Amino acid sequence: MAASSDRIPPPFPDTEEPGVCDMADGDRDEGEDIFVICVYGSFAFFIVGGGARVTSVRKKELSTSSGPPPSSSVTQSPAAMQPSSSLQQLEEEEDEDIFDVDVAVTNPEKIGYVLCPCICFQTSLAMFRSKAFSVRRRYSDFLGLYEKLSVKQSLQGCIIPPPPEKSVVGMTKVKVGMDDPSSVEFVERRRAALERYLQRVVSHPSLLQDPDVRDFLERDELPRAVSTQALSGAGFLKMINKASDAVNKMTIKMNESDTWFEDKFQEVENEEQQLRKLQVVVDSLVSHRKELCGSTAVFAKSMAMLGNSEDNTALSRALSQLAEVEDKMEQLHQEQAASDFFIFAELLADYIRLLGAMRGCFDQRVRAWQRWQEAQSTLQKKREVEAKLLWANKPEKLQQAKDEITEWESRVTQYERDFDRIGMTVRKEVLRFEKEKAKDFKGQIVKYLDAMLQSQQRLVKFWEAFLPEAKAIA
Amino acid sequence: SATLNVDLQTDATLQVDISDALSERDKVKFTVHTKSTLPNFKQNEFSVVRQHEEFIWLHDSFVENEEYAGYIIPPAPPRPDFDASREKLQKLGEGEGSMTKEEFTKMKQELEAEYLAIFKKTVAMHEVFLCRVAAHPVLRKDLNFHVFLEYNQDLSVRGKNKKEKLEDFFKNVVKSADGVLVAGVKDVDDFFEHEKTFLLEYHNRVKDASAKSDRMIRSHKNAADDINRIASSLYTLGTQDSTDLCKFFLKVSELFEKTRKIEARVAADEDLKLADLLKYYLRESQAAKDLLYRRSRSLVDYENANKALDKARAKNRDVLQAETSQQLCCHKFEKISESAKQELVDFKTRRVAAFRKNLVELAELELKHAKGNLQLLQSCLGVLKSNT
Numbered sequence: 008m009a010a011s012s013d014r015i016p017p018p019f020p021d022t023e024e025p026g027v028c029d030m031a032d033g034d035r036d037e038g039e040d041i042f043v044i045c046v047y048g049s050f051a052f053f054i055v056g057g058g059a060r061v062t063s064v065r066k067k068e069l070s071t072s073s074g075p076p077p078s079s080s081v082t083q084s085p086a087a088m089q090p091s092s093s094l095q096q097l098e099e100e101e102d103e104d105i106f107d108v109d110v111a112v113t114n115p116e117k118i119g120y121v122l123c124p125c126i127c128f129q130t131s132l133a134m135f136r137s138k139a140f141s142v143r144r145r146y147s148d149f150l151g152l153y154e155k156l157s158v159k160q161s162l163q164g165c166i167i168p169p170p171p172e173k174s175v176v177g178m179t180k181v182k183v184g185m186d187d188p189s190s191v192e193f194v195e196r197r198r199a200a201l202e203r204y205l206q207r208v209v210s211h212p213s214l215l216q217d218p219d220v221r222d223f224l225e226r227d228e229l230p231r232a233v234s235t236q237a238l239s240g241a242g243f244l245k246m247i248n249k250a251s252d253a254v255n256k257m258t259i260k261m262n263e264s265d266t267w268f269e270d271k272f273q274e275v276e277n278e279e280q281q282l283r284k285l286q287v288v289v290d291s292l293v294s295h296r297k298e299l300c301g302s303t304a305v306f307a308k309s310m311a312m313l314g315n316s317e318d319n320t321a322l323s324r325a326l327s328q329l330a331e332v333e334d335k336m337e338q339l340h341q342e343q344a345a346s347d348f349f350i351f352a353e354l355l356a357d358y359i360r361l362l363g364a365m366r367g368c369f370d371q372r373v374r375a376w377q378r379w380q381e382a383q384s385t386l387q388k389k390r391e392v393e394a395k396l397l398w399a400n401k402p403e404k405l406q407q408a409k410d411e412i413t414e415w416e417s418r419v420t421q422y423e424r425d426f427d428r429i430g431m432t433v434r435k436e437v438l439r440f441e442k443e444k445a446k447d448f449k450g451q452i453v454k455y456l457d458a459m460l461q462s463q464q465r466l467v468k469f470w471e472a473f474l475p476e477a478k479a480i481a
Numbered sequence: 482s483a484t485l486n487v488d489l490q491t492d493a494t495l496q497v498d499i500s501d502a503l504s505e506r507d508k509v510k511f512t513v514h515t516k517s518t519l520p521n522f523k524q525n526e527f528s529v530v531r532q533h534e535e536f537i538w539l540h541d542s543f544v545e546n547e548e549y550a551g552y553i554i555p556p557a558p559p560r561p562d563f564d565a566s567r568e569k570l571q572k573l574g575e576g577e578g579s580m581t582k583e584e585f586t587k588m589k590q591e592l593e594a595e596y597l598a599i600f601k602k603t604v605a606m607h608e609v610f611l612c613r614v615a616a617h618p619v620l621r622k623d624l625n626f627h628v629f630l631e632y633n634q635d636l637s638v639r640g641k642n643k644k645e646k647l648e649d650f651f652k653n654v655v656k657s658a659d660g661v662l663v664a665g666v667k668d669v670d671d672f673f674e675h676e677k678t679f680l681l682e683y684h685n686r687v688k689d690a691s692a693k694s695d696r697m698i699r700s701h702k703n704a705a706d707d708i709n710r711i712a713s714s715l716y717t718l719g720t721q722d723s724t725d726l727c728k729f730f731l732k733v734s735e736l737f738e739k740t741r742k743i744e745a746r747v748a749a750d751e752d753l754k755l756a757d758l759l760k761y762y763l764r765e766s767q768a769a770k771d772l773l774y775r776r777s778r779s780l781v782d783y784e785n786a787n788k789a790l791d792k793a794r795a796k797n798r799d800v801l802q803a804e805t806s807q808q809l810c811c812h813k814f815e816k817i818s819e820s821a822k823q824e825l826v827d828f829k830t831r832r833v834a835a836f837r838k839n840l841v842e843l844a845e846l847e848l849k850h851a852k853g854n855l856q857l858l859q860s861c862l863g864v865l866k867s868n869t
Contacts, residue, residue: 312690
């Protein structure tokens with residue numbers, strides 16, 4: 008497995024000062040925030056093992072004014088919950104296509120009422136206009152991209168990664184300028200989710216070729232995306248489930264010669280259910296961990312007070328030391344809670360949505376089959392009409408009937424081809440998805456466990472330092 | 482008077498422990514076991530069965546005994562409380578249908594372990610009370626104590642009648658009002674003045690710390706429970722298939738199972754070494770405050786007796802009576818002050834030693850558990866990383 012390396016991202020090109028944001032013309036629609044996508048040139052020493060999918064995460068201070076210039080150093084956000092400042096994703100060799108694409112979404116700068124995060128994109132693929140560039144995008148642009156892709160790719164059977172969900176509450180708080188931990192957390196969550204979304208899009212071989220994706224990454228300005236209401240979190244799931252219902256209501260049941268699809272679909276449904284259960288528990292862990300933070304902090308204070316009133320000097324000192332240890336533990340719990348959330352919980356949330364998208368693919372295939380069957384039955388009807396006309400000897404209408412038959416014959420052929428092609432695509436997609444999923448889960452859980460390990464190491468240090476203090480009580 | 486042995490290790494003349502305990506539906510039966518070379522007892526070794534109310538009777542008899550006004554009366558053990566645990570077990574039983582067999586068995590084991598832990602604690606607290614009494618040079622000679630230890634019939638003290646309960650209620654009301662009064666009066670004796678100030682503040686802070694430690698430990702237990710459920714969930718995911726990913730899930734599930742056990746132990750140890758320590762000193766500091774209160778009361782009585790004597794002398798009536806009364810009050814006050822001083826010094830010694838012992842043990846246990854966790858994580862990560 009390739010080793011990770013630390014890197015400091017290159018400075019932004021001058022033209023991309025987030026302070027200059029010409030979209031801040033007072034638009035205050037729901038869920039509107041502007042992200043900046045910036046693209047770097049590809050640097051040979053970042054590519055390891057012949058293929059690269061490297062991402063970097065940069066945090067910047069939130070500013071409510073026209074913003075300070077971006078700095079290339081990584082600074083810790085004031086948020087209570089933050090992952091480490093410079094993450095490096097592990098890369099692997101792709102089997103066929105060699106990717107050389109790097110996308111990152113950085114923290115939004117707030118200009119006026121609008122957030123402008125920065126998306127950094129790096130590639131050496133010839134098809135892009137330059138090696139490194141960045142653009143600013145709104146959240147609704149992301150939704151718009153998804154909508155376009157769904158419409159087009161749905162006929163192909165691709166698994167389109169869904170974007171993160173809308174959140175009116177979260178966005179309103181950010182707009183209003185609240186800097187409390189929960190809105191900072193929301194911004195970080197949104198940023199990370201958008202980054203993962205883009206990463207999934209660009210790592211998909213077909214999607215990367217899609218002109219809409221290219222536009223999204225490259226064009227300086229995109230036309231405003233409208234009608235993205237359907238793509239709020241609840242809306243997305245509703246859409247998938249409506250499609251499923253339509254499929255279920257089919258009167259003609261598919262006769263599968265190959266049970267692969269049925270089996271897979273069942274597997275997907277089971278897995279989605281299991282992940283949902285797991286998600287509930289992980290959410291519970293996050294909230295209990297936060298509770299533990301709070302109660303540890305409160306306890307630390309009360310121990311300090313107790314230490315103050317204790318009149319034996321050595322014991323008083325030891326109690327104060329204990330209070331300090333508890334304070335440090337609170338810090339640990341906070342970091343652990345962040346890890347629980349940003350690594351574990353978000354992973355589950357992503358995959359629950361992705362599995363939903365996958366179910367959508369299967370449904371697409373079934374619908375393609377339906378279309379084919381309907382065309383066949385229509386063709387059959389047309390042939391019957393022709394036969395009747397022959398019998399009734401009506402030559403004028405006969406030609407029309409023959410024309411229609413020809414038309415429908417070609418349609419039947421077309422739809423059959425479509426169906427076969429979708430079937431193949433779905434199979435390929437599923438295999439690719441499963442590989443991605445395995446990699447993702449392993450990678451994220453290992454990261455999570457690493458964070459736990461670091462926690463325990465620090466815990467050992469704290470108590471090792473305290474023990475002599477306790478022994479010194481006399 | 483003799484210095485109390487800090488570790489409460491009684492000498493061979495009188496050793497008391499709780500050798501067995503039985504939890505029945507509504508009550509707990511403690512087997513109190515005594516070994517003694519004292520001539521007061523008929524045998525050298527014997528046991529009786531006692532319930533919580535009988536411990537309370539014994540404690541109250543000390544409190545009400547004027548002779549013991551100058552001592553810190555060892556605090557009564559708290560009532561055994563299995564309500565919460567019982568409720569949880571009941572809820573589990575009701576929810577049996579909604580979970581898998583493994584989940585149910587696991588949770589049942591958890592709750593049974595919790596029940597057992599509470600049970601052990603209540604036994605320990607009742608035992609500590611008896612040991613404190615047995616270690617006290619004066620209280621150990623108390624007749625009621627000997628009856629408690631030896632009389633193998635029911636002491637019939639269960640459930641005070643209504644009148645007695647009301648009396649108790651009023652006694653406490655008066656006591657707290659007096660407590661406020663007494664707290665305001667500055668003592669001529671520096672030692673007692675310092676102790677009063679110290680104890681009032683200390684008691685409040687221990688109370689606060691005790692409550693907060695309970696909350697913190699509860700949050701800790703909740704988090705450990707969640708990790709337990711995560712482990713189960715991952716196990717289910719891992720058994721769906723035999724892919725690499727599924728094997729991965731199984732390993733991680735195993736890790737979480739083990740790490741969760743350690744987390745639960747951490748919470749339990751924090752409970753024993755820290756929370757229980759604070760709770761105990763909450764009760765002891767209250768008992769020390771009660772001693773100061775009794776001393777103040779006797780001082781007030783003494784001062785009143787002085788005033789009465791002056792009045793009697795002025796009127797030249799009932800002078801002898803007033804003199805006798807005044808002498809008694811004076812004697813009582815001086816006796817209480819003398820023993821109280823020693824008791825308070827011993828209290829401090831005991832307190833410092835108990836905190837030292839528990840804090841050292843706490844730190845050692847936390848270290849042990851953290852290292853255990855660390856080792857688990859290191860070995861698991863080693864395996865997981867090498868497999869990818």
